[in-house]
Amino acid sequence: MNIQKHFNLKRFYNYLQYDLILNGRTYLYFSIGLFMTLFFIIFFTISTASPRLEFVKQYYIPIFFFTYLIGGVMAIGTSFPAFRNANSTINYLLLPVSDLEKFLVQFSIRIIGFTLLFFPLYWVVFKLAYSTYNLFEWKDPIQIESFGIFSGFHYVVTTLDRFVAGFSIFSVTTFLFAGATYFKKYAVFKTMLTFSLFTIVLFVFMVLLSHLFLPDMVKGFDIRILNRKINDDLVSFQLYASIFGIGTSLFLLPLAYFKLKEKEI
Amino acid sequence: MIQTNKLYFNYRKQQNLFNNLTLKQKSGNITGLLGKNGAGKSTLLNLLAGLLHPKQGSIEVNGYVPSKRDPNFLSDIFLVTDEPFLPSLTISSYIRVYAPLYKNFDSEKMSRILKEFELFENQKLDGISHGQKKKFVIAFALSTNCKLLLLDEPTNGLDIPSKSVFRKVLVNSVDEEQLVIISTHQVKDIETVIDKIVILEEGKIVFEKDTYQITEKFQFQKTQSLSNISEIIYSEKCPGGYKVILTAKDNEETVINIELLFNAIINNVKLTF
Numbered sequence: 001m002n003i004q005k006h007f008n009l010k011r012f013y014n015y016l017q018y019d020l021i022l023n024g025r026t027y028l029y030f031s032i033g034l035f036m037t038l039f040f041i042i043f044f045t046i047s048t049a050s051p052r053l054e055f056v057k058q059y060y061i062p063i064f065f066f067t068y069l070i071g072g073v074m075a076i077g078t079s080f081p082a083f084r085n086a087n088s089t090i091n092y093l094l095l096p097v098s099d100l101e102k103f104l105v106q107f108s109i110r111i112i113g114f115t116l117l118f119f120p121l122y123w124v125v126f127k128l129a130y131s132t133y134n135l136f137e138w139k140d141p142i143q144i145e146s147f148g149i150f151s152g153f154h155y156v157v158t159t160l161d162r163f164v165a166g167f168s169i170f171s172v173t174t175f176l177f178a179g180a181t182y183f184k185k186y187a188v189f190k191t192m193l194t195f196s197l198f199t200i201v202l203f204v205f206m207v208l209l210s211h212l213f214l215p216d217m218v219k220g221f222d223i224r225i226l227n228r229k230i231n232d233d234l235v236s237f238q239l240y241a242s243i244f245g246i247g248t249s250l251f252l253l254p255l256a257y258f259k260l261k262e263k264e265i
Numbered sequence: 266m267i268q269t270n271k272l273y274f275n276y277r278k279q280q281n282l283f284n285n286l287t288l289k290q291k292s293g294n295i296t297g298l299l300g301k302n303g304a305g306k307s308t309l310l311n312l313l314a315g316l317l318h319p320k321q322g323s324i325e326v327n328g329y330v331p332s333k334r335d336p337n338f339l340s341d342i343f344l345v346t347d348e349p350f351l352p353s354l355t356i357s358s359y360i361r362v363y364a365p366l367y368k369n370f371d372s373e374k375m376s377r378i379l380k381e382f383e384l385f386e387n388q389k390l391d392g393i394s395h396g397q398k399k400k401f402v403i404a405f406a407l408s409t410n411c412k413l414l415l416l417d418e419p420t421n422g423l424d425i426p427s428k429s430v431f432r433k434v435l436v437n438s439v440d441e442e443q444l445v446i447i448s449t450h451q452v453k454d455i456e457t458v459i460d461k462i463v464i465l466e467e468g469k470i471v472f473e474k475d476t477y478q479i480t481e482k483f484q485f486q487k488t489q490s491l492s493n494i495s496e497i498i499y500s501e502k503c504p505g506g507y508k509v510i511l512t513a514k515d516n517e518e519t520v521i522n523i524e525l526l527f528n529a530i531i532n533n534v535k536l537t538f
Binding site: 005008011014015017018021022085087088090091093094095096097098099101261262264265 | 314316334335336340342343348354362
């Protein structure tokens with residue numbers, strides 16, 4: 001097999017440069033928009049946070065995941081922007097780089113790049129919003145102990161929990177990524193709609209299973225999951241969530257690649 | 266260089282556009298691809314570029330299967346569409362970004378053609394007219410030195426002087442290693458540059474001849490009356506008389522009137538070679 005046909009470092013570099021020059025302004029505006037949105041959300045949260053609750057655990061981490069998903073919808077759901085228009089699709093498909101290189105550039109910028117940017121950006125914005133709040137609210141400053149970029153996540157205790165959380169998020173991002181290759185117009189909207197439909201179907205399926213196997217323990221739309229202990233560190237739901245997360249990503253990433261490969265105008 | 270074999274293609278929920286289409290084109294030609302609206306000219310160009318996949322049959326371009334979109338294949342073809350996509354960049358930035366992707370790109374040739382088309386490197390591509398955009402893309406396409414150039418309505422939007430520059434630039438830029446296929450309705454614009462004519466009708470190639478073969482066998486004339494002329498193969502009324510196709514005699518060659526030739530073929534006039 002000729003590897004050069006699928007991946008050539010020089011060609012990849014040239015294409016990466018092409019993408020950054022062509023879309024650099026969009027990426028910059030997106031980063032600025034994300035910065036401002038995060039600032040307002042975090043500032044508002046700090047302003048209204050209950051001092052009785054532990055801020056990092058009760059606010060910082062949940063808002064992190066919420067804003068990461070919203071930002072991810074905007075950044076990852078809009079991957080392959082050329083496909084939104086017929087003329088730019090022609091231009092994109094005819095660029096003399098391989099499908100793998102096109103895929104990798106989008107994956108690197110939209111998923112890896114966005115994630116790598118989001119962690120420090122969220123932390124920096126939090127620090128800035130906290131400092132700004134304390135600057136004005138000197139009579140009643142909220143006390144949040146200092147923490148590093150990743151040390152705030154120590155509440156996600158075990159490695160397996162982190163693994164499950166990571167893969168769950170990754171499977172959502174790959175869903176958005178695959179949606180961007182699949183749909184032409186209104187890709188974000190259609191992807192979200194499809195995601196909602198899948199969620200509803202999964203929910204109904206779980207309700208049906210609950211009624212089928214545990215009829216005495218559920219009513220109406222209740223879902224009952226019997227969580228069995230597999231070993232000291234692992235319960236069955238964690239295993240299920242990990243397999244589901246990994247399986248979804250392993251299915252959706254190749255799907256996105258083959259959709260790109262088979263793309264027509 | 267181009268070989269389509271028993272090609273079948275249709276768009277979703279539509280009748281077959283191509284039924285058993287077989288076409289072979291060698292390099293060193295500038296071919297005019299003609300046909301009525303909806304005959305499938307643009308579709309054929311898109312199939313050759315790998316933007317569409319055939320339903321049946323095969324296509325081979327420069328030894329590659331276009332639909333596989335091998336990067337080496339893509340760096341040796343260029344499709345100029347009627348509405349080219351141009352990003353919000355200056356001409357010089359565009360060249361800086363796109364040129365490294367084409368292995369045989371010739372910067373000097375680009376500068377020369379830009380000068381001929383009166384385009385300047387500091388001009389922004391989203392601030393120039395449709396005709397200027399078209400000229401820029403044609404200049405870039407020719408500078409890539411691709412083995413296959415597919416031009417879809419290249420003269421649409423070009424002003425009169427630019428059309429003449431286009432013909433000059435095209436003839437001067439293309440060498441024996443290259444094949445240019447021009448799909449157009451503006452046949453007058455390409456009359457003097459093409460050396461082969463291919464006519465598509467109802468999904469089939471109904472005519473395919475070199476221009477020298479046509480001029481050897483036929484004459485294209487304008488006359489006030491048909492009464493004194495014998496051996497008229499086809500005629501059309503026009504202001505001041507008739508345009509006619511006659512059997513060539515006395516080795517006297519005339520310029521091909523492509524429009525007249527096209528109409529004759531579409532009207533099923535038998536042209537014997």
